[in-house]
Amino acid sequence: MKTQSCVVKGAKNVDIMTQDIQYDDNPEQTLIQIIRGGICGSDLHYYQHGKIGNYEIKHPMVLGHEVIGRVVKTHSSRLKIGQKVAINPSKPCLQCKYCLNGESNQCENMRFFGSAMYDPHVDGGFTQFKVVDTAQCIDYPQDAPDEVMVFAEPLAVCIHAVKQAGDISGKKVFISGVGPIGCLVVAAAKVLGAKEIICTDLSQRCLDIAHQMGATKTLLAHEDFTEYAQHKGEFDITFEASGHPSSIERCLTVTKAKGKIIQIGMGANVPNFPIMSLIAKEIQWIGSFRFVEEFNTAVEWLGTGKLDPLPLLSATFPYQELEQALITAGNKNDIAKVQLIFTE
Template sequence: MKKTKQITASVISAAHHVYNEPRSLEYDDDRVLVKVERGGICGSDIHYYQHGRAGMSVLKQPMIIGHEFVGRIMEAPSGSPLKIGQCVAINPSQPCNHCELCREEKQNLCRNMRFMGSAQFFPHVNGGFADFVAVNPHQCIPYSSEAEAKTIAFAEPLAVAIHAINQAGDLTGKKVLVTGAGPIGCLVVAAALASGAAEIVATDISERCRTLASQMGASLTVDPIVTTTTGQWQENGGYFDICFEASGAPAAIASLVGFTRPKGRIIQLGMGATHVEFPLGLLLVKEIELTGSFRFINEFETAVRWLENGQVNPLPLLSAEFPQRDIVYALETAGNKNLAAKVQIIF
């Protein structure tokens, strides 16, 4: 049986504006109704707002954005362990769980992934920047009411960082480089520290980003444009055991082969560059392993637990908080990288 509730949803349109529109939310009895409390603005949300697209995903109709959000359960299916009033982080991933990749436990690569707040498919998949959302029970990860919602709202980007750490293997005692100290790069720094890395260097051309990387646990931060330190990283075949590329900048991507020791690993997270001049020969003779890292699998629940128990403190990255009525100002603030790292909306 379907139920209907009247909600007010923050909607982004193909004309690149955001407005409040009463919408009827229809959902089945086997779904969970969640009252949204907090949502973090991601880079893809900003791209949809500014350009009407995020990568190859182009808006063809109004869409509710947002995939980093938490809330409280208002209604749950009969017999579910989920309880009314329970605090939950919402995993925005909705893989098909039937294809070959899903059966191989590679759900993050599912070609039929219905990721919340994404225009990849048509009709688009609405996100969580609304008063209420209806989700599947398995998307709800309960957390202690003693934890702050603004902290747990970092679960999705932290899950991306933890997946990258898992792609790299054991970091215990390793020397780590992170290029690009935006929110994801800074969370990789924190996750690497929590995973036992002995030394973590972060690079970014922004002084503000370098300061945040230090606050998140970097041993050293470097401006790659003005420093002479990078030359030392190439001595004796390379300095770092593991390099995480989180900027997507062609120059950063090409530089990592020289900085990585023989038999080391490079994990590519940063998007943006489509064509890069890459020192393939050096990669081969040093037998460096180059691995992509995309979204996350079961790392979402791990991220919730790390945030819940204080293993990672993301709050240095929280630059601003806005009420729902100021969502346009929030998006514009989040889009100014000179002002903000992570911006959250309060519902």
């Protein structure tokens, strides 16, 4: 059958392409009609630069990894035809040492939607119809709004990040950088019981959203942080979600001795990394990448209304207007999350 797909061909070069797909009655697979998708930083990066790091777009690749859809054909007794499901975009090998150890986000052979890491690239979910593994289809209460459920993947990333910090209930949390990911960390930290959540960003608009999503207090980046630097720092746990060198420095200043910094912001390299404060304060600096079972947690939280991501939704476009949607999503001053509609 035919499907129309949102593809990237290189820097500033995207297109809507008609492709052939085959649903060959594989018992493990399900044919999905995509309903909606969220544009993520990596989609935007492929559009703007034609690559992420060393992974360059060598041939047209379908973008998108934040999608929900409707079951069209399946052999699974777990799924019903016509039912809406969230699509887990990660496909670990389940055989490498990390997969066998329950750390499938570190899979050595991970095939993640919309990634140019391999050649041929792994196509993403911004397409009308897609064949996925039945295991990637996660069901949820059918009355949950589409625009809410599309947040499952970025929320999963953020729940994983919060879990990296261990038990955060009753803790004082600092979040530096509250774009969509930082704001979802705010919301996840609140659900998981953080006592105080203090956020900073360069943009008042982002801080306002963070506030709506559960921040106790917000400060613009140029404001005075001296009170938080007292006694070697005030915060038990810090999330660095901007990737800026100045933010990394601030995080080290306000995190208390023996505290933890979770690094989720992907930035440039830090030229003068303040390694001495890391050592002297015995800070634990922990990376966080993608998610494991947290995808199911995210679907459950969104499906039951435990958390409302909608303050982050800035604009919605029909998929045919892909390029306009990407340009809009690139306007970080005014826009948080942009979604594409494939069908109602």
